[in-house]
Structure formats: C-alpha cells, structure tokens
Amino acid sequence: xxxxxxxxxxxxxxxxxxxxxxxxxxxxxxxxxxxxxxxxxxxxxxxxxxxxxxxxxxxxxxxxxxxxxxxxxxxxxxxxxxxxxxxxxxxxxxxxxxxxxxxxxxxxxxxxxxxxxxxxxxxxxxxxxxxxxxxxxxxxxxxxxxxxxxxxxxxxxxxxxxxxxxxxxxxxxxxxxxxxxxxxxxxxxxxxxxxxxxxxxxxxxxxxxxxxxxxxxxxxxxxxxxxxxxxxxxxxxxxxxxxxxxxxxxxxxxxxxxxxxxxxxxxxxxxxxxxxxxxxxxxxxxxxxxxxxxxxxxxxxxxxxxxxx
Amino acid sequence: xxxxxxxxxxxxxxxxxxxxxxxxxxxxxxxxxxxxxxxxxxxxxxxxxxxxxxxxxxxxxxxxxxxxxxxxxxxxxxxxxxxxxxxxxxxxxxxxxxxxxxxxxxxxxxxxxxxxxxxxxxxxxxxxxxxxxxxxxxxxxxxxxxxxxxxxxxxxxxxxxxxxxxxxxxxxxxxxxxxxxxxxxxxxxxxxxxxxxxxxxxxxxxxxxxxxxxxxxxxxxxxxxxxxxxxxxxxxxxxxxxxxxxxxxxxxxxxxxxxxxxxxxxxxxxxxxxxxxxxxxxxxxxxxxxxxxxxxxxxxxxxxxxxxx
Numbered sequence: 186x187x188x189x190x191x192x193x194x195x196x197x198x199x200x201x202x203x204x205x206x207x208x209x210x211x212x213x214x215x216x217x218x219x220x221x222x223x224x225x226x227x228x229x230x231x232x233x234x235x236x237x238x239x240x241x242x243x244x245x246x247x248x249x250x251x252x253x254x255x256x257x258x259x260x261x262x263x264x265x266x267x268x269x270x271x272x273x274x275x276x277x278x279x280x281x282x283x284x285x286x287x288x289x290x291x292x293x294x295x296x297x298x299x300x301x302x303x304x305x306x307x308x309x310x311x312x313x314x315x316x317x318x319x320x321x322x323x324x325x326x327x328x329x330x331x332x333x334x335x336x337x338x339x340x341x342x343x344x345x346x347x348x349x350x351x352x353x354x355x356x357x358x359x360x361x362x363x364x365x366x367x368x369x370x371x372x373x374x375x376x377x378x379x380x381x382x383x384x385x386x387x388x389x390x391x392x393x394x395x396x397x398x399x400x401x402x403x404x405x406x407x408x409x410x411x412x413x414x415x416x417x418x419x420x421x422x423x424x425x426x427x428x429x430x431x432x433x434x435x436x437x438x439x440x441x442x443x444x445x446x447x448x449x450x451x452x453x454x455x456x457x458x459x460x461x462x463x464x465x466x467x468x469x470x471x472x473x474x475x476x477x478x479x480x481x482x483x484x485x486x487x488x489x490x491x492x493x494x
Numbered sequence: 495x496x497x498x499x500x501x502x503x504x505x506x507x508x509x510x511x512x513x514x515x516x517x518x519x520x521x522x523x524x525x526x527x528x529x530x531x532x533x534x535x536x537x538x539x540x541x542x543x544x545x546x547x548x549x550x551x552x553x554x555x556x557x558x559x560x561x562x563x564x565x566x567x568x569x570x571x572x573x574x575x576x577x578x579x580x581x582x583x584x585x586x587x588x589x590x591x592x593x594x595x596x597x598x599x600x601x602x603x604x605x606x607x608x609x610x611x612x613x614x615x616x617x618x619x620x621x622x623x624x625x626x627x628x629x630x631x632x633x634x635x636x637x638x639x640x641x642x643x644x645x646x647x648x649x650x651x652x653x654x655x656x657x658x659x660x661x662x663x664x665x666x667x668x669x670x671x672x673x674x675x676x677x678x679x680x681x682x683x684x685x686x687x688x689x690x691x692x693x694x695x696x697x698x699x700x701x702x703x704x705x706x707x708x709x710x711x712x713x714x715x716x717x718x719x720x721x722x723x724x725x726x727x728x729x730x731x732x733x734x735x736x737x738x739x740x741x742x743x744x745x746x747x748x749x750x751x752x753x754x755x756x757x758x759x760x761x762x763x764x765x766x767x768x769x770x771x772x773x774x775x776x777x778x779x780x781x782x783x784x785x786x787x788x789x790x791x792x793x794x795x796x797x798x799x800x801x802x803x
Binding site: 198200202205206208209210211212213214246247248250251254275277279281288289290292293 | 507509511514515516517518519520521522523525555556557559560563584586590595596597598599600601602
C-alpha cells in the first residue's frame with residue numbers, strides 16, 4: 186500500500202462562464218467539483234494504475250464530506266482522512282469559455298488545533314506500518330507548524346518507509362533537512378530553495394541540503410533526476426499541448442508507482458514523464474488519458490546526464 | 495405560522511480579497527457562508543422579529559446540508575425543505591477589500607425532476623393548513639415549470655391563506671394572473687412587467703393584471719403601495735448609506751409581519767421601510783440592526799398618495 190498525505194485537502198470547483206468581468210454579476214453555465222489537494226490527486230492516479238493507496242490528512246465540514254463522498258467512489262483507494270472542526274477549503278477556478286483563461290480563488294483552509302495535529306501524527310504512525318512508500322504533498326493549513334514535514338519524514342524514516350516530499354517554500358526547506366528519500370520540486374520551487382535558476386545546480390544543491398534523490402520537473406522539458414544511482418534526464422517524445430494542471434502530481438504518482446515495483450530509475454522516470462504528458466492531454470484537469478500514457482511510456486527518452494559541476 | 499417558499503435556495507458565500515484580477519491566482523483572506531435565497535432571508539428576519547416561521551423549497555447535496563445546519567440554529571424557524579437529488583446552488587460574492595466592489599458568481603441550481611416537483615406540491619398543501627400567510631420568493635431552478643407560482647398561488651387561495659409573491663420576469667407575469675394578495679416588485683421588475691418606467695403607472699397596471707395589492711420598492715425612496723384599502727407612500731426619515739443586499743427581503747418580512755398581526759397598511763409599510771433601512775445599515779449583508787429598526791419604525795413618513803391616473 187502507498188500512503189499519501191494531504192494536510193490541506195480541498196474541494197476543487199471549476200466554473201465555466203463566457204468571460205469574467207470584475208464588479209459584474211455572472212451566471213455560471215457549468216459547474217464541476219472534484220477532490221483536490223496534491224496528495225489526493227497523486228492517490229487517484231495511483232489507484233487508476235492499479236495500486237492500493239490510502240489517503241490521509243484532514244477533512245471537515247460540508248466541503249470535507251463532499252470530498253470524501255467522491256473519494257469513496259474510487260476503487261482501490263482507502264480514505265483515512267482525520268476529521269477536524271474547521272471546514273475543508275474550496276478552490277474555485279473560473280474558466281472563461283472564450284479565451285480558456287483561468288482566474289483562481291483559493292480559500293486558506295481550516296485552522297488545525299494542536300489536539301487535531303497530535304491526533305493526525307498518531308494516526309500517521311499507525312498508517313505507516315503497512316505502507317511501502319509515503320508521499321507528503323502540498324501546502325500546510327493554518328495551525329500546522331512549519332516544520333511539520335520534517336517531523337513526518339523522520340517518523341517515516343524510523344519506520345523504514347521511503348518518503349517523497351512535494352511542497353514549496355519554508356516547509357520544503359525544513360523538510361529537506363530531515364533527509365527525505367525523494368524531493369520533486371519544479372524549477373520555481375528549486376530556485377526559491379537554492380537561489381539558483383539552473384536546474385542542475387539547484388538539484389545538486391538540494392541534494393547537499395539533505396535529499397537523497399532530487400527529481401526536478403522542468404515543465405514541457407520533462408524531468409531531471411539526481412540520485413545516488415546516477416543522473417538522468419527524461420524528456421517526452423513530442424511537445425504536448427493542453428492543460429498542465431495536475432501534471433506534477435501525476436509525475437509524483439509515476440515515481441511512487443516505480444518505487445513500489447522496485448523499478449530502476451530510468452523506468453520510474455519514463456512512467457513519471459508519460460503520466461505527466463497524458464495528464465496535460467486530458468480534457469478534465471487532473472485526469473490522465475490512459476491510452477496516451479500507454480503509448481508514450483515506451484517512447485520517453487531517458488539519457489544519462491554528464492555534468493561538469 | 496408564516497410559510498416562506500424558496501424553490502432555488504442557495505449557500506451564499508462571501509470572499510474578501512485585496513482586489514480581483516482576471517486570469518490571476520488569488521488567496522482569499524476571509525470566507526463567510528450563510529443560507530441564501532430570498533425566502534430564507536425573509537424567514538430569518540421574521541424569526542428575529544419573534545414570528546413562528548416555516549421554510550420550504552428544495553435542498554440537496556453537501557451545500558444543502560450546510561444550509562440546513564445553519565437554519566437549525568435559528569430560534570423560531572422550522573426547516574421543511576424537500577430533499578432532491580441535485581445539489582443546492584452556491585452564490586459567490588467576491589468583495590474587493592480596497593474598493594468594496596463586488597463580483598458575483600451565481601450557480602444555476604439543481605435540475606428538479608417532475609417527481610420532485612410533485613412531492614413539493616403535496617408537501618406545500620400540507621404546510622398551508624396551519625399557515626397565516628405564505629410568501630413565494632425568488633427565481634425558479636431548472637426543471638420547475640415557469641407557471642409554478644401561478645399554481646402555488648391558486649392552491650394558497652383555495653386554502654384561504656393570504657399569499658405574497660416576490661419574483662421577476664415570466665414567473666411574475668404568470669403569477670400575477672393567478673391573483674396573489676400582494677406582489678412586491680422593485681422598479682426594474684415593474685418596468686419589465688408593465689413596460690412603464692413610472693412606478694405609479696406600473697403599480698396600477700400590475701393591479702389590473704390581477705394583484706390585489708402592489709407594493710413597489712423604490713430603493714432609497716421607500717415603498718409605494720396600491721391596495722384595495724388605499725394608496726400610500728412610505729419614505730425613510732433620512733438617507734441611509736450602506737449595503738442594500740437583502741433590503742427587499744427585509745421589506746417583505748415587514749409586510750408579512752404586519753399582515754399576520756392584522757395591522758393597517760400604514761403600519762405594515764412603516765415596518766417594511768424601517769426593516770429595509772436597518773438592513774442597509776448592517777455590516778453583514780442580509781442582517782438588520784435591531785436598534786436602528788426600533789428607532790426608525792416610528793419615524794417613517796407614510797402619506798396618502800393622490801393620483802390623477
């Protein structure tokens with residue numbers, strides 16, 4: 186079983202309307218809702234690939250119930266979210282039908298009490314026991330200490346469970362120091378962490394800060410991996426056009442899938458790049474096109490990275 | 495007991511943020527939620543005035559449960575909403591903290607099936623029996639026939655229960671023909687119905703179309719009432735500044751309150767105007783300032799309207 190942690194789960198709502206005009210009244214023509222937060226996205230992709238996956242984090246209020254109802258419908262996915270008093274946040278993406286441009290409104294999320302944070306940490310320790318890997322994903326809700334991921338990484342390492350960290354800012358900086366097995370920053374997150382806008386230098390710096398392996402996502406250019414077993418670049422076979430929302434989460438799912446199956450790094454990276462590309466191609470943000478994934482996975486170019494650094 | 499009908503209930507969400515910029519990502523700084531839809535607003539004001547009030551209409555999904563949880567907390571208010579498969583709509587008001595300007599996003603509401611509409615009509619008939627008055631408020635959700643209010647008015651009149659109609663467009667046009675006791679259009683709704691931009695002419699026309707009494711809301715200028723007992727204008731004693739959201743619903747509550755207490759028209763109109771003004775003064779949209787209401791109600795100027803028409 187793979188465990189994914191989403192401390193700031195969300196109900197992702199998409200509104201379609203002709204065009205958003207500030208200070209006007211709009212009738213929304215189409216409404217869609219899905220569970221959101223990076224770890225839940227990762228878990229859905231893993232479940233679709235046939236993995237057993239358990240999700241944890243926090244859930245609360247009517248929005249939390251709506252998230253849980255949709256998760257229950259996913260075969261292979263077990264809901265181990267911890268109830269809290271506050272309500273799970275909403276994110277609203279307002280898509281202009283004319284241009285396709287999106288305006289994003291993100292609620293901050295519920296304030297987690299010290300007792301709720303303690304209850305989560307206890308449940309997390311129990312969930313690690315049967316886990317083959319754990320992914321810690323996304324932002325922290327108010328009330329959770331900024332060093333939260335560092336503590337969760339140490340607990341996973343004590344339990345002998347490989348741990349992947351996908352976050353940004355100070356939680357990433359603190360988390361890396363606790364020596365996670367894998368971090369997956371994008372170029373912006375890497376630059377913010379290390380000060381370097383060169384992904385290779387940044388990834389090397391991130392390893393020196395404590396990450397055993399760094400897999401940097403370079404957008405349409407694929408992935409750069411700096412690992413104890415070697416360095417690789419993995420590039421999709423063609424330029425992919427579409428909606429990149431969720432592509433990074435699908436890449437994380439690919440890395441975890443390959444990790445659980447104990448595949449060598451080049452195959453893990455092929456999976457990650459093909460899943461990300463198949464997600465960009467999907468008409469619904471965060472879904473992936475299975476046929477595209479199966480066609481692309483054998484055609485990802487994985488090359489050894491020779492560095493002068 | 496006063497019955498209010500809200501066929502298109504809503505969860506009204508207010509987001510505060512520095513300023514809304516299309517195609518950018520925003521972190522919402524403050525989130526508030528309250529039950530919405532005109533009939534629910536009317537009911538809350540009536541309950542605050544000490545009336546026993548029952549609300550009906552439709553509720554569904556996680557949003558419907560959130561609405562019902564908040565209604566349960568209102569003393570004197572009984573929830574008789576009918577469950578449906580679709581989800582209660584959300585309305586989102588995005589308030590720019592800098593300018594106070596609001597951008598409104600309204601979901602269309604759930605599609606009501608013929609079976610759900612039949613179930614509502616049966617429940618409505620039962621709820622009329624103990625009612626001293628009924629208010630039919632707001633827009634119709636998809637699936638409800640456009641002549642819905644006309645049917646509900648005939649049922650109320652057969653049951654001998656006075657009925658107030660507050661809607662717009664074609665549902666208002668059809669509803670008026672079924673001879674409601676009171677309609678409460680604003681100037682725009684009256685102009686759309688009658689083609690006249692003169693409120694007095696419009697209100698007279700609306701009476702000819704079937705309404706026994708017409709109470710036209712003229713915004714800051716108060717109310718104009720054309721009734722079988724006479725014609726009056728009711729004007730607040732001072733110019734009131736604030737947020738007019740919900741002021742019309744508070745005016746409806748004032749009319750119903752006076753109707754249940756069998757007050758003469760001038761006193762009903764004083765209540766309606768003072769409640770509307772006390773709502774404009776409230777910091778939270780749709781609430782009213784009780785002290786302001788109590789201070790204003792004796793100072794509303796109600797004058798006989800002498801017309802040359």
